[in-house]
Amino acid sequence: MSELTLSQRTQQLPRRHPRAFLATAALAWWGLYQSLNPVSEAIVGALPIDRASHLGGAIQFFLYDTPKVLMLLTAVVFVMGMVNSYFTPERTRALLAGRTEGAANVMAASLGIVTPFCSCSAVPLFIGFVQAGVPLGVTFSFLISAPMVNEVALALLFGMFGWRIALLYLGLGLAIAIVAGWVIGRLKMERHLEDWVRDMPKVAATSGESGLTLAERIDAGLASVREIVGRVWPYILAGIAVGAAIHGWVPENFMAAIMGRDAWWSVPLAVLIGVPMYSNAAGVIPVVQALLAKGAALGTVLAFMMSVIALSLPEMIILRKVLKVRLIATFAGVVATGILIVGLVFNAVL
Template identity: 45%
Template sequence: MVDIFYPLQWIADKLTYEILGIASDTRLASSVNFVIYDVMKIFVLLAVMIFVVSYIRTYITPERTRQVLGSKKGIRYYFLASLIGTVTPFCSCSSVPIFIGFVEAGVPLGVTFAFLITSPLVNEAAVAALWATLGLKATVIYIISGVILGVLGGYLIGLLKLEKYVEDFVYKMKVGKQSVEDQKLIMKERAEYAFESVKEIVGRVWLYVIIGVAIGGIFHGYAPEGILEKYAGKDNLLAVPVAVLIGVPLYSNIMAMIPIVESLIGKGLPVGTALAFLMSVTAVSLPEMIILRKVLKKELIVIFVSIVALSIIFTGYLFNVLL
């Protein structure tokens, strides 16, 4: 199969071994080459995927989403909400107004959570970085897992009838409606919006990418071979839950974590354990829970975190068996 990133590897080799003059058989060369290649590859995929997804997003507004999902029941709507979440990467600070808007519009609580679980978990920036670092197979697995986690978590919350644990004021609020007619943009305007999204998102995450890749490069070149496989390998039955327990309270930009996880996998960390760690950091981060506490009672927060954490642990074990 043709390696579409071969030109980037050629550039990385040229810079590392010829321009910088680092001997190819040294740990320093391994680290530097890793950093140069990964930074270029991540930024290329970031630009392409952010542009494509941002263009698609011009057709999927919060108002249109509420119209599609409002007062709808059935498992297919959990899937639909989760799929919409993959192309609408609202940050955690947007969780409260989105939650209020969905509940006020009559979207069932479980369907709303299916959206909220998947939305921060699967986004174009994370997918691009995963593809660039872990490959297409792991990326597809991550996306499918994110969608399934959203469906499963939302369905269980809906099944438990937990509406009483939503703060009363949420049901009484009226969120302003955005006219769908205002979203009728021409192709050029959509492309301009997508290009601006590329500049905004890359401008926001570039430093995290470089820091993450740099740390990953250190692990790649200097970490002892097999040390993680020994202490956190498939034979360690507690490796996955420990990784999730570490990830849940951790607040870190996922763009910085992905290159580090890539390097750790290269040193022996099982893919399932690594993806479980990434999911726990992204799906149930402490800052998002603090923000959601404004509209959810603590009982629902605990139930939500428990369901998602257990689902991620199961997913990690499953992938460690399959991969």
């Protein structure tokens, strides 16, 4: 009975003492995070392998990066889950409905950073935006930004590479989302929506105000952790395993030769390889980390990462339900061109 009572009290802590819960959780998270490197080194040191060997380096990479990425992901998903309680799909549509292109493309791309929508929600979001009267190009700015420049990508980039790389990625991703959406809007391709989508009656967008308490927003953050982390952790493990293999066994000269800045074809090849892959920021960033450590050029690696996240084949298949082939091809071509330019420019100037 006492254990049950203790469990109930633990579950009710966020509701009864929300500020105390946040402070305690933050301190516990920071303490665990600081212990990751010494613990991983101690574990590898206790194993009957040479730490300086390929296998030793790969194991240490995996043991350190796995909890590191999961902890960073958990923290940022929890915080953004609370923030996202202010940005329901209804409120997002209301913010974008009735606005003209240009400034609306900037707003749509910016909203994509703080909203939790991914390729699996692309169709209902697209339909909702069309019904609310959001221009097609503005809708695409949001659909490009939401998966590519999301809080997970930025938090993991910051944790692994520092604020300069994270801000660089933020600026590049927003630029691609804004310009690509504006270009698609200028092409006036509404006729290439599926007929049933184009003929839907327009409905007024509502703000969807919720008036939640701090405790309820904490509950929303915890629910986001259960949903998002529970869904993406296999991709994280797979990405870190690939990154560990690259870190341990791939020669630096080999990676520099095929993804270095001296190979002009490396950026187009990276985009072509990335498009058919299916992953998200949490799964691909550990691979990016290992590629950079082995001598790959920053522009090439950013192009690869952006193409994996923003131009995934599964998202194209999902969008086929609402878009005709020509509009999908235009969307992919415009975004891919932007990614190519980003990769080539940064390889040339960095």
